[in-house]
Amino acid sequence: MEFLYGTWHWAISGFLIGLMMLVLIYFGKSFGMSSNLRTLCTIAGAGKHSDFFKFDWREQKWNLAVVLGAILGGFVAYHFLSNGTGVELNPKTIEQLVTMNIDAPNGKLVPDAIFGMDILQTPKGFLILLLGGILIGFGTRYAGGCTSGHAISGLSNLQLPSLIAVIGFFIGGLVMAHIILPLIF
Structure with missing residues (x-):
């Protein structure tokens, strides 16, 4: 078991x-x-x-x-x-979160400082989530599909547009995690 x-x-x-x-x-x-x-x-x-x-x-x-x-x-x-222990994050990730004043998720998938219900009650938090949702929706339509569609289905069918989209997803994720997120928080 x-x-x-x-x-x-x-x-x-x-x-x-x-x-x-x-x-x-x-x-x-x-x-x-x-x-x-x-x-x-x-x-x-x-x-x-x-x-x-x-x-x-x-x-x-x-x-x-x-x-x-x-x-x-x-x-x-x-x-x-x-087993109830939740998700274990790399200690370096937790250190990076602390430098941005974001609490460690403590076994949850995402930290409350970014995705908790309290963030919706602040104008800054609400705008971040709203803008993020709009960008994801726009990006999905503009790229002709989502990350799972391109990365799993498109790449397995050897589609060049999916390869380009997946490279863009990774670059966007790196830019968000290492440049934009620290500026926001």
């Missing part, structure tokens, strides 16, 4: 993702979370307000299993496969 409650080796996830990509390629499908969100918005009636959401969502309904699986998988992992 120790295997179930400890941190799983990255190769297990990599193998399972690779196996899933082979299945999707075999059936002529592609993967990406932003596609799922587009489908959900279309089901909710967003096509009345934007042509982007006017398509036959029934052709993509198989993809909604990914959303359901992500929700159920997270629930099962948290409630049944976790």
Whole structure:
């Protein structure tokens, strides 16, 4: 049972993702979370307000299993496969957070100073989250997909635009973590 409650080796996830990509390629499908969100918005009636959401969502309904699986998988992992110790961060990461006056997550996935409910009550925190959401939404549309779609599906299909997008994602993440985030906090 120790295997179930400890941190799983990255190769297990990599193998399972690779196996899933082979299945999707075999059936002529592609993967990406932003596609799922587009489908959900279309089901909710967003096509009345934007042509982007006017398509036959029934052709993509198989993809909604990914959303359901992500929700159920997270629930099962948290409630049944976790030993309660949470996430262990590298001590150097904790030191960097402290220099920016950000508390260590203490076993959580994200620190409360950035993603806690209290941040929504400050104008600065609300604007940061709002601007971040707008940039993510814009970037996803501009890049023609999200990180999971490009990095997992696009790269496995050897698509050059996906390689360019993934390189951009990594550069953007590094710039955010090492330049912009310290300026904000």
